Amino acid sequence: MKNRKRYLQFVFAGMLVFLLTLTGCSSTDTSTDGDETTDEATDSTNDASSGKTTLAEVKERGYIVVGGNNQLPGFGYVNSDGDYEGFDVDFAKVLGAAIFDDPEAIEIRPLSAQERFTALQTGEVDVLIRNTTWTVERDVELGTNFAPTTFYDGQGIMVRKDTGITSLEELAGARIGVETGTTTEANLADQFRKLGIEYEQVLFDDSDSLVEAYESGSIDAWTTDKSGLVSRQSTLSEPDAHVILEQTLSKEPLGPTVRHGDDQWFDIVKWATYATMEAEELGINSTNVDEFIDSSDPVIRRFMGNEGELGEMLGLENDFAVQIIKHVGNYEEIYNRNLGPDTVFKLERGLNSLYTDGGILYSPPFR
Amino acid sequence: MMHTEITPTKSKVLPPEQKQTIFGWTKKNLFNSWFNIILTFVSLFIIFIVLKGTLTWVVTNADWEVIRANYRLFMVGQFSEEEIWRVWSALLYLTLLFGLSAGIWKGTIRQLSFLLTAIYVIHLALPFLSGHTKIWLLSNIVTLFASYVIGLKLPKGKMIGIGGWLFSIIVILFFLQGFGILPSVQTSMWNGLLLTVILSAVAIVGSFPIGILLALGRTSKLPIIKYFCIAYIEFIRGIPLITVFFSMQILIPLFLPEGFTVANIIRVMIGATLFTAAYMAENVRGGLQSIPKGQFEAAKTIGLSSIQSTFLIILPQALRAVIPAIVGQSISMFKDTSLVAIVGLVDLLGIAQTVKSNPAFLGHHMEVYLFVALVYWVIAYAMSYSSRRLEETLGVGKR
Numbered sequence: 001m002k003n004r005k006r007y008l009q010f011v012f013a014g015m016l017v018f019l020l021t022l023t024g025c026s027s028t029d030t031s032t033d034g035d036e037t038t039d040e041a042t043d044s045t046n047d048a049s050s051g052k053t054t055l056a057e058v059k060e061r062g063y064i065v066v067g068g069n070n071q072l073p074g075f076g077y078v079n080s081d082g083d084y085e086g087f088d089v090d091f092a093k094v095l096g097a098a099i100f101d102d103p104e105a106i107e108i109r110p111l112s113a114q115e116r117f118t119a120l121q122t123g124e125v126d127v128l129i130r131n132t133t134w135t136v137e138r139d140v141e142l143g144t145n146f147a148p149t150t151f152y153d154g155q156g157i158m159v160r161k162d163t164g165i166t167s168l169e170e171l172a173g174a175r176i177g178v179e180t181g182t183t184t185e186a187n188l189a190d191q192f193r194k195l196g197i198e199y200e201q202v203l204f205d206d207s208d209s210l211v212e213a214y215e216s217g218s219i220d221a222w223t224t225d226k227s228g229l230v231s232r233q234s235t236l237s238e239p240d241a242h243v244i245l246e247q248t249l250s251k252e253p254l255g256p257t258v259r260h261g262d263d264q265w266f267d268i269v270k271w272a273t274y275a276t277m278e279a280e281e282l283g284i285n286s287t288n289v290d291e292f293i294d295s296s297d298p299v300i301r302r303f304m305g306n307e308g309e310l311g312e313m314l315g316l317e318n319d320f321a322v323q324i325i326k327h328v329g330n331y332e333e334i335y336n337r338n339l340g341p342d343t344v345f346k347l348e349r350g351l352n353s354l355y356t357d358g359g360i361l362y363s364p365p366f367r
Numbered sequence: 368m369m370h371t372e373i374t375p376t377k378s379k380v381l382p383p384e385q386k387q388t389i390f391g392w393t394k395k396n397l398f399n400s401w402f403n404i405i406l407t408f409v410s411l412f413i414i415f416i417v418l419k420g421t422l423t424w425v426v427t428n429a430d431w432e433v434i435r436a437n438y439r440l441f442m443v444g445q446f447s448e449e450e451i452w453r454v455w456s457a458l459l460y461l462t463l464l465f466g467l468s469a470g471i472w473k474g475t476i477r478q479l480s481f482l483l484t485a486i487y488v489i490h491l492a493l494p495f496l497s498g499h500t501k502i503w504l505l506s507n508i509v510t511l512f513a514s515y516v517i518g519l520k521l522p523k524g525k526m527i528g529i530g531g532w533l534f535s536i537i538v539i540l541f542f543l544q545g546f547g548i549l550p551s552v553q554t555s556m557w558n559g560l561l562l563t564v565i566l567s568a569v570a571i572v573g574s575f576p577i578g579i580l581l582a583l584g585r586t587s588k589l590p591i592i593k594y595f596c597i598a599y600i601e602f603i604r605g606i607p608l609i610t611v612f613f614s615m616q617i618l619i620p621l622f623l624p625e626g627f628t629v630a631n632i633i634r635v636m637i638g639a640t641l642f643t644a645a646y647m648a649e650n651v652r653g654g655l656q657s658i659p660k661g662q663f664e665a666a667k668t669i670g671l672s673s674i675q676s677t678f679l680i681i682l683p684q685a686l687r688a689v690i691p692a693i694v695g696q697s698i699s700m701f702k703d704t705s706l707v708a709i710v711g712l713v714d715l716l717g718i719a720q721t722v723k724s725n726p727a728f729l730g731h732h733m734e735v736y737l738f739v740a741l742v743y744w745v746i747a748y749a750m751s752y753s754s755r756r757l758e759e760t761l762g763v764g765k766r
Contacts, residue, residue, distance in 0.1 A: 070713065070721040077724040078713075080436045082445040109555055109631075110721075112711045115616050122620035124628055208723075208732045235730030344726045 444558020470518020578647025603645035654685030694754035
């Protein structure tokens, strides 16, 4: 008996050591990850002999690996032919067009919400375009850089029209459905605590069961990002019997993300994204882009790469903006193709309009 | 249910065989007392409500267009159209093996081949599949029958059959991956049922030898081997599979040197294999312990070394005794592969989740999930059915 006990102790001690190593490694990784990756990456940018820049790596590989979402209607999904489609996917194609003159030179790697930042940090993906909200914590702690926001979202609440509810205050005592483990859950609690209203929170594991419960009437209202509310409204049995409240519960700026340390790559992602907005502002789209090639307007000439060397500064061809517009289109085309009036979502541009149309999309000058 | 064991009382007067009509049976079993009559009607009512609701939904409300339009996605995912012949060739190889084995061994494998034929014929009848697909299906059916006939007459058939199965994983991976000879298809394109089947096949086949070694190690007399095996088995059995997948997906890349990446599909395969091996080991150990001591002694008496006695006498008996447990483990592994959908791999369940996110089919998740459940059920049931047949053939529990 005594012998056996000693052996058991030995086994447990062994397991404990193993577990400690595991947790030890993982905890140091999360706490210092930002710094580590920064150092390594900066080193590799400076020292061309040992490491390569992300751009060089991507060019050698022949395609960009993009961390994406394959389960978000309108933003990222696989169509019946097996091809990725969606708003986020189009911005991945923008990068493909800018670097390779080929929008298909991308590989979308579907990532879950939990593993997305690890995949970015470890270099498994070159860029993350997966409806990721820009926050201080993510920007600083997780060692990532956020390229310009491509979609300004915000959390909203849907209720039945016949209840006559038009504001959050009237929702006192209501049963509100929300998905567990999301920021929406925390936002909901924050907002109602601020207003000092009592409500009953009903938690769901996934959006399907949430919508089902709402339709069957077991909850009075449900909340998620407004784009999500709109996309789901069209699938309800009577879409017109429901209304999304005007008030927005949170700010959700979504955009491409790269890891710290490779400023050239960050610049490429940044300016490729801005190019779509600048093109819309200049009135250039995929159908009329050729007419602008001979334009005498210096702003357009610089943007198209006929003058100056903006592309070369980034490490790309000078006409990278032309390739983006030719292959994928300007921001308006991308938006309308995936979320606009011809789709089931019929999502208003709202904040996502150009600053000239009352929105907040504003590209810095291309010069 | 009425087949009670005949007790060895040597009674010569057997009870008269009762001839029962359906009416008589219902009267005896469902309407024999007031309580049972009420129970019968209540049950019938509940069954009626459930069936009516389900059937009404399936026939009238459900829109099966989502399955029709995405059928290819469900089966092979994003495997590109030009390279799809490779998946078909791999399947054709499997069909050939099934046919040959059905001819050589008959029995269970023949039943499975019938099932395979049935699945092919059903698909042939599906109106929405392309002509291209139907040619492949037809050639599969023809191959199955031809190889069955060949298998019946093949000399040294068993050797060829076993060899074929041993090589099958390599042949299939060759067709799918290319090994540099055929153009490579990125593993991120291996989706849908294809991924589910590959993943579970690798996990089940790979875990089998590891599991046997672990089980033998655990019963070994050498302390280092013994306690290593115990530690491994108990550690793995103490953590959930999803944790293994998460650490494979998130931790492993952090440990690997920079610029060195292992495809996530490989990482998941390794995780699933190592996980299943621990459970397989415990199953095999159960079998080892069921072997009476006399067998060891008898083996020793006829002069077999301990390795010989283990592999020739003990293991064959031990494995036969635990077939149900091993098949049960395989079925549960097959279903557990759906967990990879959570870590970003697109297996059958994963493809279901992306299909239901297609704006063209929003709100049709019920149809999608029902279809996926049906596919899982057909395969899991085929596995459990063949296990039962195998037990009967081998006479487990009877001799």
